[in-house]
Amino acid sequence: MECQLKITLTEQRKEKPASDKLGFGVHFTDHMFTMDYTEGKGWHDPQIVPYSPVTLDPAAMVFHYGQTVFEGLKAYRNKDDRAWLFRPDQNFKRLNRSLSRLSMPLIDEDFMLEALKQLVATEKEWIPTESGTSLYIRPFVIATEACFGVRASHTYKLIILLSPVGAYYAGGMKPVKIYVENHYVRAVRGGTGNAKTAGNYAGSLKAQEEAKEKGYEQVLWLDGIENKYVEEVGSMNVFFKVNGEVWVPELNGSILEGITRDSTIHMLKDWGVPVVEKRISMEDLYEAYTKGELEEAFGTGTAAVISPIGEMSWNEHKMVINNAQIGELTSKLYDQMTGIQYGLVEDKFGWSVEVTKA
Numbered sequence: 001m002e003c004q005l006k007i008t009l010t011e012q013r014k015e016k017p018a019s020d021k022l023g024f025g026v027h028f029t030d031h032m033f034t035m036d037y038t039e040g041k042g043w044h045d046p047q048i049v050p051y052s053p054v055t056l057d058p059a060a061m062v063f064h065y066g067q068t069v070f071e072g073l074k075a076y077r078n079k080d081d082r083a084w085l086f087r088p089d090q091n092f093k094r095l096n097r098s099l100s101r102l103s104m105p106l107i108d109e110d111f112m113l114e115a116l117k118q119l120v121a122t123e124k125e126w127i128p129t130e131s132g133t134s135l136y137i138r139p140f141v142i143a144t145e146a147c148f149g150v151r152a153s154h155t156y157k158l159i160i161l162l163s164p165v166g167a168y169y170a171g172g173m174k175p176v177k178i179y180v181e182n183h184y185v186r187a188v189r190g191g192t193g194n195a196k197t198a199g200n201y202a203g204s205l206k207a208q209e210e211a212k213e214k215g216y217e218q219v220l221w222l223d224g225i226e227n228k229y230v231e232e233v234g235s236m237n238v239f240f241k242v243n244g245e246v247w248v249p250e251l252n253g254s255i256l257e258g259i260t261r262d263s264t265i266h267m268l269k270d271w272g273v274p275v276v277e278k279r280i281s282m283e284d285l286y287e288a289y290t291k292g293e294l295e296e297a298f299g300t301g302t303a304a305v306i307s308p309i310g311e312m313s314w315n316e317h318k319m320v321i322n323n324a325q326i327g328e329l330t331s332k333l334y335d336q337m338t339g340i341q342y343g344l345v346e347d348k349f350g351w352s353v354e355v356t357k358a
């Protein structure tokens, strides 16, 4: 698998969008990374090629049974023109965990990190520099074998796409209104909730749409068995500050293990803030709320980094958190995390990886 990375550069560079017109995931860079897998041969033909459509047989297994996984991370460029990745090793580790869950072949994490650095270095000019902007990185793997048989595919393709994205909080950070979902579930014990796979997302759209119709921005997912315990918020992990402690749902197999979640826990512990990973019921949260102890709530994920929660609606109960204002700890976490990501504050954890050409 340790074959040379072949690079074919495009002859037609695209025009780069203005930094205030980036949006999220709608513009793509000039090149992409691709690599193929064939049973018996392993991963082969890693290459950087001009961005282009892929041709697949319509019977390709990914279209029928959803054998596919993905990752999401960002490259950041600062005023000194240096470019950084945030804990990219963790994304390839997680990609392998997702691949394993979906019965797909594992990748060589070290090789993939080198290939990613090479790709991002090739596209460095595409990393926007305005505050809050970044280059979103989307590695994904699809099952390509043409066959209707219900089994794991014998061939796969891994692709990495790059997309310059605008500031998530273009109009300033604003606390969101959350609908606690008591009908639909995102994941169940023993299912695929802890794998980053398309089906989890497809199955969550309905709840998201219905919450929007009711006037909420996101849903809070509860466990799929008792419908009692908090799991995630939208496609982010969730944190609550209760009476000076920070509560976070413990990993249970149906919660996706976010890298921002892990980084947040490390940072809080480093600041001496007590963090408790445990099963959190809505009843416990509501009780804390009625006692005036539910001080802050926020989601964590690569896209938004930290997203404050201003209101939660659970059955007939409405909980307004911190007067629907951004909490002090929430805002400190956002500043520190993004500071490290842009290489602007000391990276005492060694999380940032500089993008340099091999």
Ligand SMILES: *Cc1c(COP(=O)(O)O)cnc(C)c1O
Pocket (backbone or CB within 6 Å): 072, 196, 232, 234, 235, 236, 237, 256, 257, 258, 259, 260, 261, 300, 301, 302, 303
């Ligand atoms: C990707 C993802 C997250 C956040 O993970 P990060 O590594 O922090 O970006 C949280 N929940 C779900 C369901 C996800 O797919």
